Amino acid sequence: MLKIRNLTVTFGGVVALNLHKFDLADKELRVIIGPNGAGKSTMMDVLCGKTQPNQGTAIFNGEELIGKSEIEINHMGVGRKFQKPTVFDGLTVFDNMLLGLKCNKNVFSSIFFSLSGEQRAKIYEVAELVNLDNELKTMAGSLSHGQKQWLEIAIVLLQDPELLLIDEPAAGMSDSETEKTGELLIELGKRRGVIVIEHDMHFVEQIAKDKVTVLVRGSILTEGSFQQVKNDKSVIDCYLGAPDSAQMRNMKQA
Numbered sequence: 001m002l003k004i005r006n007l008t009v010t011f012g013g014v015v016a017l018n019l020h021k022f023d024l025a026d027k028e029l030r031v032i033i034g035p036n037g038a039g040k041s042t043m044m045d046v047l048c049g050k051t052q053p054n055q056g057t058a059i060f061n062g063e064e065l066i067g068k069s070e071i072e073i074n075h076m077g078v079g080r081k082f083q084k085p086t087v088f089d090g091l092t093v094f095d096n097m098l099l100g101l102k103c104n105k106n107v108f109s110s111i112f113f114s115l116s117g118e119q120r121a122k123i124y125e126v127a128e129l130v131n132l133d134n135e136l137k138t139m140a141g142s143l144s145h146g147q148k149q150w151l152e153i154a155i156v157l158l159q160d161p162e163l164l165l166i167d168e169p170a171a172g173m174s175d176s177e178t179e180k181t182g183e184l185l186i187e188l189g190k191r192r193g194v195i196v197i198e199h200d201m202h203f204v205e206q207i208a209k210d211k212v213t214v215l216v217r218g219s220i221l222t223e224g225s226f227q228q229v230k231n232d233k234s235v236i237d238c239y240l241g242a243p244d245s246a247q248m249r250n251m252k253q254a
């Protein structure tokens, strides 16, 4: 569903991304790992139209994404969840979802539009999927960090994306929230393409049923199953680093 070729992004002369070839199959769940500054988020920024590359192509379902605006790409079926949650704290979970449903960032048309039974059912369905069906009347500001992340995922899901881009969903979550998030992503991956960026290797092991891509200094170092990547010496050298690094500890436990 996605074919990236020769994609380069530079910031002030520094190469942030230099992707020769990246392919995602239909309904594949791909995990991208790699050190800080490797270009992981930049790759997602390009795919959702937030950053324009210096060169390259990204073909999604036969259509070029490069050169299109964020809104155009969103309408083509690519949904992005950013690293930091940006829900409206002063609104309930339901109202945040309502905004997301009608949205495309036009708050007034969202507030004044009347909700059909079908749309209400859709909100309930998505809320249940992300474990927030008992929190619909809760103010988003009083949700836990993990629940806020789920709400953000719910808002992206309401747009029915065919490809979902998720940047570090488990960051800052409790262990039980992390595990539930993993289950959620596996479920979501059954019906759409999902690309997940993640550092937590336990979490990566839980969700990486398909391939893992290792990005280092803007390029793909290697791709393969979790076990292949975990035991790859170049990955250990470049990413897992010193034996006492957090990633290494996670790897050993995994």
Ligand SMILES: Nc1ncnc2c1ncn2[C@@H]1O[C@H](COP(=O)(O)OP(=O)(O)OP(=O)(O)O)[C@@H](O)[C@H]1O
Pocket (backbone or CB within 6 Å): 011, 015, 016, 034, 035, 036, 037, 038, 039, 040, 041, 042, 043
């Ligand atoms: N808007 C920007 N302006 C200038 N430099 C940027 C910008 N965005 C990213 N960079 C640089 O591009 C490189 C890749 O950054 P990116 O955020 O994509 O890395 P990452 O792999 O997501 O890292 P992390 O794991 O820390 O989130 C880094 O050197 C970063 O400083």
Ligand SMILES: [Mg+2]
Pocket (backbone or CB within 6 Å): 040, 041, 042, 083, 167
């Ligand atoms: Mg990042």
